Amino acid sequence: MSVQNFPPIYSTVVEIFQWLKSVYKNISFPEKGSCLSSGRSLAPRGRRSCSSIGCIVSVPFGSHNNVWSTGRDPAIWEADTDAVYAALSHHLWSTFTAPEAKSSNEDLKEMLESNKESLKLEAMKRVVGLIAKGKNASELFPAVVKNVASKNIELKKLVYVYLVRYAEEQQDLALLSISTFQRALKEPNQFIRASALRVLSSIRVSIIVPIMMLAIKEASADMSPYVRKTAAHAIQKLYSLDPDQKEQLIEVIEKLLKDKSTLVAGSVVVAFDEVCPDRIDLIHKNYRKLCNLLVDVEEWGQVVIISMLTRYARTQFTSPWKEDNEKAFYESEEEKKDQTEATPYTMDPDHRLLLRNTKPLLQSRNTAVVMSVAQLYWHLAPKHEVNIVTKSLVRLLRSHREVQYIVLQNIATMSIQRKGMFEPFMKSFYVRSTDATHIKTLKLEILTNLANEANISTILREFQTYVKSQDKAFAAATIQAIGRCATDISEVTDTCLSGLVLLLSNRDETVVAESVVVIKKLLQTQPTQHSDIIKHMAKLFDNISVSMARASILWLMGEYCERVPKIAPDVLRKMAKTFTAEEDIVKLQTVNLAAKLYLTNSKQTKLLTQYILNLGKYDQSYDIRDRTRFVRQLIVPNEKSGALNKYARRILLAPKPAPMLESAFKDRDRFQLGTLSHSINSKATGYQELSDWPAVAPDQSVRNVEVVEPSSSESEEQSSDESDETSSDSGKSSSGSEKSSSESEPEQKKKTKTKKAPQKKSKAAAAVTAPSFGPVKTHELLHHMTGKGLSAKYHFPRQPCLYQPSMVAVQVILANSSDHSLEKIHIGDRSPAGLNIHCFNTIERLEPEASVTVSMGIDFSDSTQAANFQLCTKEDQFSVSIQPVVGELLMPSTMSEQDFSKEQGGSFAGRTVSSGALVLVSLELKESSALLTINTEKSVMASMLLRDLKQALALA
């Protein structure tokens, strides 16, 4: 039951509009009909470019969209949408659904409408249960979506699950939830921001594309790496929703590729692969960084990055195999050989870097990572280095059965080209009694590939026991494998052949049949005196019922009928008796045998042949009738047959090339190892081939990055502090300046990890519980004795303030050391009254023993005057003040050497935060004394700074 199914209700709509109008006085309604368009374009012309969806609300009634917009400030409206919606949908339901719409989900709807959280939660669980089973729950959309703003996180998450599933079908209703997400995007808790972005980007409604774009752009500059990761994930979702956004998205990708967080790296490479895999130029500058980060990236990201880097390397580096190939190729041509030696191959250091940095990942716990490194080595490493992956691949054989299967497939392909790689591990491929058939067959394949003169006796002994296996398909495969060994290694051909002949007396048909087929192939490759074997097979002929085997024997008789002149006609005689009862394939070979005998021994077999040809003429199968007619014309001379007749002998008894017994995996190496196409052995649509090595390496310098920063020290944690992130960002943006970075680096080293704040006991993970990094020096803001349990400390993170550039960023750690929880912690009155403070969001609840870190911004107006304000809880107010040290009011600044010529010693250039006045500090060392000079237009600041620096230097 969806809203659309109701009878025409236009009059009711007008009613509701009237009612709404009375509630919200300044909602302006468009002229009736002006926007009743049938499509999904919602806003009236001219309003479409509106940047925030907050001012557009639409409700579908019947097939019309009725749109109204407000003249109000979007921000205010945003806060109201939920209220409007709640009222509206309540009204809707009470108006429409009461009598006629009793559906099966009525009880769920009632539960969702109820005021009790527990009932709603229970209902949502059942709704999700419906979705999980693949049942349709779309009719509950209006009832569910109301709960999107619920305070209960468990409920909220289930609503998200629902929304993502049904938003596409119920686009217009889904739009009503957008404002909730927009608000959540600004939450202080990084997880809430990320989750909001994730759901927002999963709502596949094309009208919100601009909003998504904006949200992605903002999130890509977020302080939290987790949010940036989510932004990277959102990129491909937006791209698939609206491919026209490609250019803008590539810009975001470019920006995120520069990100140094290991969390982001994997996700942005995924986005790169999806949106613009051909823009290889974006990778150049980040190549080395990605290689270096690789070990610390989470495992799923590693897989993606490795496969991307494999493709990258195949386009950017020259082949490390060149020399081997050329040598083999030009072996006879002395001159050319000299030429290749004249230019020895040297590996690009970046190529080496990739190989070196992926090697440790072979130890990964994740089989996907191990396999992707293995394929990287296979496709990129010099031939003699590939061996290092062997051990890890063999180790994967101890993993789940499914993994074993795919690993064995890949090893099978590899072992054809490089026997030596796996030979030391031959025992690992011995079949175990618990293996499934397809695993056994693959192991057999590999063992056969590995066979050589040295180990063949061991392998054959192993095969002997396999032939006895109860699993007949496997036993048959083993016989095939013996055949292959016999052709590959000439030393053992006779041994194999006699072994196979022994199998002919086996009591199992499948084994015998398979042996006959293989013997046939072997005899063909060995056209020597094997008449004994043929005679033996003729004897067995009566006992063999498998048609393929019978056909094979008949073919052998015909082919070598001159070697067994007495037996062959007798076999034909027997066949003449049973001809009609045979299978088609046997009949065809009987006709074949008859024809051949007719040509070589017509005296004995003329009548028999004619009898068989007559039988064949009236056979049910047209193939056999056809063949009979053809053979008759060919061999029996008559006036019509003409010239062909003369050549019958040459045609039928021509020497035939022996069949090749080769591996089924022979041609699989055309696919990249470890891909799906390789597994199914067919080119799946969209398979990207690995490009060939370029003949000449492209410019190497494109990968050079001006400032190489140490990447090792940066180990970001999942929930690392937010404002810490900006430091690495700012460090990057001002990377050109030697001076400022020399100042900020020791600072970074000073950072100490504070212990993770104790996990909050309440279920609401809403509040920020992030550990903080920053300069060690923290100052007391409020002692817990005076604060009745609430204590506050602050420190200056020394990063550009997020809220306004003229503000100084301050981090405040609030802790509750009382025995009861504190509610509604916020900032109250401030003095001086004009003090410009960006407050933190009100903290609803702080449990005992819990602490929380919030950031705020204060504009000190370049003075060291204290900022006084009140820290309030629900019950109390405490006056506190923050007194900045003069150094905190400065920001590092970039300038050229001409502007600031330094002779020796330390020097520093900065600007005051608020007014941006330049501050220059220089230190000149003389024999026994030092001269400290400070140049700035702010004289008060200069003297204070001088005093502070003097003190600090005296201590040092």
Add this chain to the structure above:
Amino acid sequence: MISQVFILSSQGDHLIYKDFRGEAGSDVVSVFYEKVTALTGDQPPVVMSHGDLHFVHVRQGGLYWVATTTSPGSSPFTIIEFLNRFSALVKDYCGSLSEKSVQMNFALIYELLDEVVDYGYIQTTSSDVLKNFIQTEAVSSKPFSLFDLSNVGFFGAETQQSKVAPSSAASRPIQSSREQGGRSEIFLDVIERMSVVIGSKGVVLKADVEGEVRVKCFMPSCSEMRIGLNEEFSIGKSQLRGYGAAVRVDECRFHQNVHLDEFHSNRVLRLCPSQGEQTVMQYQLSDDLPSAPPFRLFPTIERDSGGRLLMYLKLRCDLPSKSAAINVCATIPVPKGSVSLSQELSSPDQSAELKLQNRAIDWKIPRFIGGTQLSALFKLEVSGLSPSSLMEVGPVVLVFELPQLTVSGLQIRFLRLSPVQPAPSQRWIRYVTHSDSYILRL
């Protein structure tokens, strides 16, 4: 990338279905099931195609875990590994893996899936990260069990049995421990699987042991755990330690969270386990077992005058006399045309049965004490018995379980938590060796 994920019961019931990219309809679920059931053989191929859609599936806990993908460049490993990880997560969160537990926890699994995969891309499978997000509580079925009562002695006194935890103790959801609080437990399993091939002359052709140390942790906040192994434990052939019989393995791998700084000196593994199950250490040992293989077979096979096949089998258990093997089952392939079986077994608790469709005799021994020897005489009626029939009596496959024993000799010296937990914490240690593939050739 993954297009859809679904879980099917072995009967083909749709348990969970989630579409991430909208590339294919939900009818593919039945397509998959048809494909799987249409195939004969013991296991269908891991990757199957249906047009442009590729199915990758694994079987865990009797369920089909299926992912579909349309992108051919993606690695099947990623998907298989993901499915295995995902099923492990579901197991951790729901307590156990079965049709019932999946059915009862729809919402939870859906939420998990939502966090783990976004638009077909795997985000994270780390339970440490996920616990920040997962809100839904697991529902676990706890059938009434007399076992719980038997732990309580008269007047509530603790009985001897409370030192033994029921084997189901570890199968409960990790999350509920947060609420119950009291039951902070750690389960540690040392599991070894051996695959042995013994030739017809009693020579050990191949002997491999794969082992792992698994920890299942229900501690809400476990700071650090120290696991002490045998001091004589050595890796590789060169470094032998101590004076006693060395416990040697060829190769050893550790979970990435394990700190090995004390390992080289004291053989102590330090780690901060996250909630749920994890494999702390994996090791393997090939060819050079510290003790003789646990079972030896002495067969005599001949034709008697009445045209019957006589098999006289003596099976010896070479375990130390205080241990025993349980659930031993020997499968002896018999020639084609076997019709009936008469048997003489050395003790009444054994049983033997001729399985005609497998063409094999199953000889079952519920409990086999170390150092003893059991024998069986099988007389087989075979139609058309010929000398070559004797060739068809194939290798004997043994399946067994060795409780409280590790073949490699690995022992846990101690399991300590530091700092010492305020609440009484219980630590359970269990050893078991399984036969992976134990073949006795005739």
